[in-house]
Structure formats: C-alpha cells, structure tokens
Amino acid sequence: MSTAMSHGTVIVGAGQAGHTTAMQLRAAGYEAPVTVIGDEPAAPYQRPPLSKRYLLREVQPEHLALGGRARGPQIDLRTGERVARIDVDRRLVVSDAGTSFRYDHLVLATGTRARRLPEALVGGLAGVHVLRTLADADTLAGALDDAKSVLVLGGGFIGLEFAAVAARLGRRVTVVERNRVLGRVVSEQAAEHIRSVHLGNGVEFVEGRELASFDGVDGRVTAGVMTDGTRIEADLVLVGIGAEPVAELAADAGLDVDNGITVDELGRTSAPGVYAIGDCANFAWRGGRRRLESVQNAEFMAKAAAAHIAGRETPPRPAPWFWSDQYDVKLQIVGLLDESDTVVTRKAEDGNGFSLWHYRGDDLVAVEALNDPGAFLTARRLMDRGVSPAQHTVADESLGIRDIAAQALEATS
Ligand code: FAD
Numbered sequence: 001m002s003t004a005m006s007h008g009t010v011i012v013g014a015g016q017a018g019h020t021t022a023m024q025l026r027a028a029g030y031e032a033p034v035t036v037i038g039d040e041p042a043a044p045y046q047r048p049p050l051s052k053r054y055l056l057r058e059v060q061p062e063h064l065a066l067g068g069r070a071r072g073p074q075i076d077l078r079t080g081e082r083v084a085r086i087d088v089d090r091r092l093v094v095s096d097a098g099t100s101f102r103y104d105h106l107v108l109a110t111g112t113r114a115r116r117l118p119e120a121l122v123g124g125l126a127g128v129h130v131l132r133t134l135a136d137a138d139t140l141a142g143a144l145d146d147a148k149s150v151l152v153l154g155g156g157f158i159g160l161e162f163a164a165v166a167a168r169l170g171r172r173v174t175v176v177e178r179n180r181v182l183g184r185v186v187s188e189q190a191a192e193h194i195r196s197v198h199l200g201n202g203v204e205f206v207e208g209r210e211l212a213s214f215d216g217v218d219g220r221v222t223a224g225v226m227t228d229g230t231r232i233e234a235d236l237v238l239v240g241i242g243a244e245p246v247a248e249l250a251a252d253a254g255l256d257v258d259n260g261i262t263v264d265e266l267g268r269t270s271a272p273g274v275y276a277i278g279d280c281a282n283f284a285w286r287g288g289r290r291r292l293e294s295v296q297n298a299e300f301m302a303k304a305a306a307a308h309i310a311g312r313e314t315p316p317r318p319a320p321w322f323w324s325d326q327y328d329v330k331l332q333i334v335g336l337l338d339e340s341d342t343v344v345t346r347k348a349e350d351g352n353g354f355s356l357w358h359y360r361g362d363d364l365v366a367v368e369a370l371n372d373p374g375a376f377l378t379a380r381r382l383m384d385r386g387v388s389p390a391q392h393t394v395a396d397e398s399l400g401i402r403d404i405a406a407q408a409l410e411a412t413s
Contacts, residue, residue: 006032007102009309010093011109012083012249014038016046017278017298018109019066022077024306026070034075035101037093039082042134048295050137051161052325055144056168064134086253088271105309108250108261108269108276109302112243112293117153125214127221128237131158143236147171151224151234153211155181157324159240160194164326166236167201174204174232176211176224187337189345189356190368197329206232243293245280258282260291266314267305275309277301285317290336294322319383321376332376335366335383344394348372349401355379357394364388378405387412 009025011018014036022034038044045064053059084096086106093101114130122128129140140162144150150166152159155177166173175181175198182191195205206226215223215231224232245260256262256270260282267275267283278298282291297320307314321334340358347354353371357364357379364387367379378401382389389408393399399407 007091007104008033008035009105009107010101010103011036011107012086012093013109013111013246013278013280014040014044014077014079015109015111015278015298016044016066016295017111017302018107019044019068020299020302021107021109021277021306022075023068023070024303025310026072026075028306028310028312029072030306030310031072032104033073035078036075037078037081037083037095037101039080040133040135041080043077043079045134046295047132048323050134051131051158052165054137055141055162055165057141061134083249086249086274088253088255088274091273104273106274107267107305107309108274108280109278109298110246110249110280112245112279114239115242115244117239117241121211121213123214123216124219125216125221126219127216127235128214128239130239131162132243140238144169144171147236149234149236150174151176151232151237152240153224153237154240154242155183155205155207156240156242157182157185159238160198161324161326162238162240163198163203164201167198167203168327171236172233173202174206174234176206176209176226176232178208178210180207181205185337186331186333187340187343187356187358187368189343190331190370193370194326194329194331197327201327206230243279245282245291247280250276250280259289262289265304265317266308267301268308275305277305292320294320296321319380321380328371330371330373332369332373333366334376334380335364337366337368339365342391344391346375346394346401347397349374357389357391359388359391362388362391374401378402381405382408385409385412 044066049059082096086093114132149172152163152175163173210227212227213225214221247257247261250261251257261276263276263281264284267277279293304314324331339360342359344357355369355372355375358366369376389404393404
C-alpha cells in the first residue's frame with residue numbers, strides 16, 4: 001500500500017474498539033498513518049474488571065491496560081483530547097484543542113455513556129454514582145470504603161456485579177428494579193439462579209416498584225424513597241440503568257443515527273470512508289438491526305473495519321457472546337435470547353453448574369452457561385458453524401457434551 005500523500009486513518013475513541021482497530025490495521029499490513037484520539041486521560045483499558053475485581057482491589061490499574069504491540073509504523077495515540085466535530089465533506093476531524101486531522105478513513109468508536117437520573121430526582125445530592133470509566137470506578141472504590149449501606153438502582157449486569165462486590169465487602173445492599181432483574185438480557189431461569197445467589201449473600205431486592213426521590217442530609221444522600229413511600233437507607237447509590245450510544249458527532253455531521261450510528265455489515269456509515277464500530281454502532285444483521293454492548297462485538301467490528309480499510313477480506317460475524325462474574329458464578333451467554341421459544345436444561349459434567357440451551361423450532365439460538373465453560377465453548381463452536389444439536393441429545397445427560405457436538409457436526413457434514 002502506498003503511503004505517499006496518504007492521510008491514513010483517524011480513530012475517534014481510544015476504548016476497546018478504537019484500540020483494537022489500530023492494532024488490527026497494523027496486523028493487516030496497513031502502513032499509512034493511524035491516529036487514535038481519546039478524551040479519557042488514561043491509555044486504552046478494559047472496562048469489564050471495573051465492576052468486578054478492580055473494585056475489590058484484586059486488580060491494579062496497570063493490569064487493565066489493553067495490550068499488544070503493533071508492528072509497522074508507530075500509532076499516534078492522543079489521550080485526553082476530545083473530538084469536537086467532524087466534517088465528512090472535507091474529510092476533517094477537529095479536536096477541542098483546535099487541532100485538525102485529515103483522514104482517508106475515519107472510524108467512530110465513541111462507545112456509550114452511562115444513563116443518568118434526571119437532576120430533579122437526584123437533587124444535587126452527593127453519593128449518587130454511575131460506573132462507566134476508570135475515573136468512575138476510582139471514585140466508587142473510595143465511596144465504598146466509607147459506605148455502610150448501598151442502594152443499587154437497576155438490576156442489569158453492572159448493577160448486579162456492583163451489588164456482588166458491595167455485598168462481598170460486607171455492605172448492606174438493596175437492589176431496586178422496576179421490572180425483574182436481568183430482565184432484558186438473560187432468561188428467567190438464569191435470572192432466578194443469579195437472584196438466589198445474591199439473596200444467599202444477603203442482598204435484598206425490591207422489584208416491580210419505582211424509585212420516586214432521595215432523602216439527604218447536608219447535601220449527601222441518606223435514603224431512596226419509593227413511590228409507595230417506603231424508605232431504603234443508603235449512603236451510597238449506584239445508578240445502573242443502562243447506557244446511551246455516544247452519537248452526537250455523527251448526528252451533527254449529518255450521518256444516519258437511530259439508537260446509535262447506523263452502519264452496514266462492514267461497519268460503514270452513510271458517509272463515504274466513515275465507519276462506526278463497537279457500542280456506538282447499530283449494525284445491519286440478518287435483515288434487521290442490532291446494537292450490542294460487549295467486548296466481543298467491539299473487537300469483531302474493529303477487526304472487520306480494519307480489514308476493509310486495509311483492503312483485506314473481511315471475517316464473517318461470529319455468534320455474539322458475553323460474560324458476567326458475580327460472586328463465584330460465571331455466566332456466559334452465546335447467541336441472542338430474544339429469538340428463543342424452547343429451553344433445554346443440562347447439568348455441567350463436573351456437577352457444579354448447568355447450561356440452558358435455547359431453541360427456536362429446531363434451531364439453536366442461544367446458550368446460557370452458569371459455571372459450565374465446557375457447554376459454553378461447545379455451544380460457541382456449534383453456533384459459529386450454524387450447527388444445532390438435536391434437543392433430545394442435549395437433554396440426555398448420559399451423553400457427554402463432546403459426543404453431542406460430534407453427533408451434531410456429523411449429521412450436518
Ligand atoms: P468504550 O470502551 O466506551 O470506548 C469509547 C471511548 O471513546 C471512551 O473512552 C470515550 O470516552 C471515547 N470518546 C467518546 N466520544 C469521544 C470524542 N468526541 N472524542 C474523543 N474520545 C471520545 N462487556 C463484556 O463483554 N463483558 C463484561 O463483563 C463487561 N463488563 C463491563 C463492565 C463495565 C463496568 C462496563 C462499563 C462495561 C462492561 N462491558 C462488558 C462492556 C464493554 O466494556 C464495552 O462493550 C466495550 O468497552 C465497548 O468498547 P467501545 O470501544 O465501543 O466503547
């Protein structure tokens with residue numbers, strides 16, 4: 001590839017997706033300039049430990065770094081710099097420091113931001129937190145040291161992982177969820193199991209009810225007040241009510257935006273040479289659209305965009321997968337649960353966990369594994385090949401998981 005007169009690739013966002021794109025461009029032999037601009041002060045880091053081992057102080061900040069040494073020309077990593085606007089006609093990116101960057105290809109990897117409660121509800125009280133960045137995690141770790149009772153608003157992954165950490169640290173924890181815990185993301189059976197583990201660790205749940213306001217003393221939160229008037233004492237509140245795609249740059253530049261930046265299978269936006277990947281991207285898939293918030297999606301989309309920019313063959317999209325750690329439970333999910341109509345349960349071979357195999361008709365659409373990594377890995381392998389084991393074989397616990405996979409692969413070969 002010729003680098004003469006090339007402006008190369010500018011990547012906005014130095015998170016999982018942005019960092020991986022830069023690495024993958026070099027791995028694909030791309031030699032033109034690569035600039036990564038990120039508004040956080042830290043070098044690219046992993047977010048998953050922030051709600052897990054980092055808060056337990058089992059992991060130090062330097063262990064969070066997203067590693068890898070890129071071959072080829074150096075990548076220009078600019079941290080602590082925010083991109084203020086993009087001009088897709090002139091192929092120009094302008095940072096809030098006033099610096100302009102020209103590009104041949106632009107990759108938007110701006111992620112999501114934590115959704116916050118309306119200010120009128122929080123009333124300016126201290127002690128109400130969100131968890132998205134390393135800075136948030138450091139603030140929370142300090143707040144946890146001083147806290148006695150914790151209210152977690154929202155029973156999604158981040159809320160429950162934080163609840164598990166706080167319970168482990170001996171805090172009194174109440175989770176408030178207006179529907180059911182993990183309602184959007186895991187099956188009822190898996191949610192019930194995780195809920196029971198939390199109950200066993202002393203966490204209380206207030207479900208199907210809404211928070212109305214907070215009480216505070218001297219500007220600090222002291223309790224959450226439910227719409228029915230119930231008070232939940234808390235000197236620390238974590239708001240875990242989801243995340244919103246960061247899509248303003250794209251919207252202001254006239255790109256199509258709808259629940260994230262709209263892209264095709266390759267991550268291309270509606271503007272020439274401009275890609276959007278990771279949490280901020282709403283991509284075309286199986287005749288519909290999806291926006292996923294996961295490390296695997298960020299990495300896959302980064303790889304696909306980098307291959308396309310470098311003129312290489314793009315990889316096919318694997319089945320989506322995700323994990324969550326709470327106490328000693330490792331939950332791993334492959335596939336998409338909203339497509340399921342039947343579920344088959346199977347005990348783990350070591351007897352300590354189980355898996356839930358979700359089907360739509362005869363097609364395997366998702367598997368949830370709870371402390372059953374063997375089932376998860378087998379399911380991933382099968383789903384990536386579009387192979388569905390017969391339900392009766394999965395239900396038959398006299399058969400090993402490898403035998404089931406072998407039978408299914410043979411039947412389709
Ligand atoms: P991000 O990692 O958010 O990176 C985007 C970056 O762009 C940010 O640094 C942002 O500040 C920056 N940016 C935005 N706008 C601009 C601008 N204008 N100029 C410059 N920079 C900008 N996923 C899993 O699969 N498993 C897990 O267990 C898991 N646990 C998680 C726990 C926590 C606490 C959190 C917050 C997330 C977790 N995730 C997990 C999700 C996973 O971390 C995300 O899916 C992944 O980080 C997405 O990568 P990304 O690059 O798209 O976005």
